[in-house]
Amino acid sequence: MRQRGDIGGMMRITPEIGPLGAPFWRAAGEGRVVAQHCATCDTHQHPPLPQCASCGTSDLSWAELPQEGTLYAYTVVTHATHVAFADRVPYVIGLVDVVPGVRMLALIEAEPSELRIGMPLHAVYRTFSDEAALVCFSK
Ligand SMILES: [Zn+2]
Numbered sequence: 800m801r802q803r804g805d806i807g808g809m810m811r812i813t814p815e816i817g818p819l820g821a822p823f824w825r826a827a828g829e830g831r832v833v834a835q836h837c838a839t840c841d842t843h844q845h846p847p848l849p850q851c852a853s854c855g856t857s858d859l860s861w862a863e864l865p866q867e868g869t870l871y872a873y874t875v876v877t878h879a880t881h882v883a884f885a886d887r888v889p890y891v892i893g894l895v896d897v898v899p900g901v902r903m904l905a906l907i908e909a910e911p912s913e914l915r916i917g918m919p920l921h922a923v924y925r926t927f928s929d930e931a932a933l934v935c936f937s938k
Contacts, residue, residue, distance in 0.1 A: 824931035836862035868895035
């Protein structure tokens with residue numbers, strides 16, 4: 800995360816985009832969910848790694864994933880861990896299963912009372928720069 804200046808008295812924080820994760824962030828900026836795919840063992844993985852976590856090959860490509868997932872777990876954040884999030888609490892963070900091997904940690908845009916483990920969610924995108932966005936999920 801990096802701080803990107805002061806907006807209306809609130810510090811804005813955005814993800815630090817390195818070369819390994821850049822395809823993920825840029826795809827999100829285009830309204831797509833992608834993850835690394837290993838052709839050797841036919842697995843997906845997220846977050847991106849230099850090598851396949853299953854077989855070790857570095858021959859990885861990027862594959863487009865469905866726009867839907869299943870809520871695996873969630874928590875309601877009620878205490879801001881940074882001043883930039885003070886106006887957002889309470890908010891929901893969850894783990895969303897998109898395809899086998901890809902369980903994404905993401906903001907869940909729903910009221911906690913609406914959420915049930917195993918419910919379907921769909922991806923929504925929150926742009927934070929000209930070419931990148933956060934992948935969030937909503938009901
Ligand atoms: Zn592999």
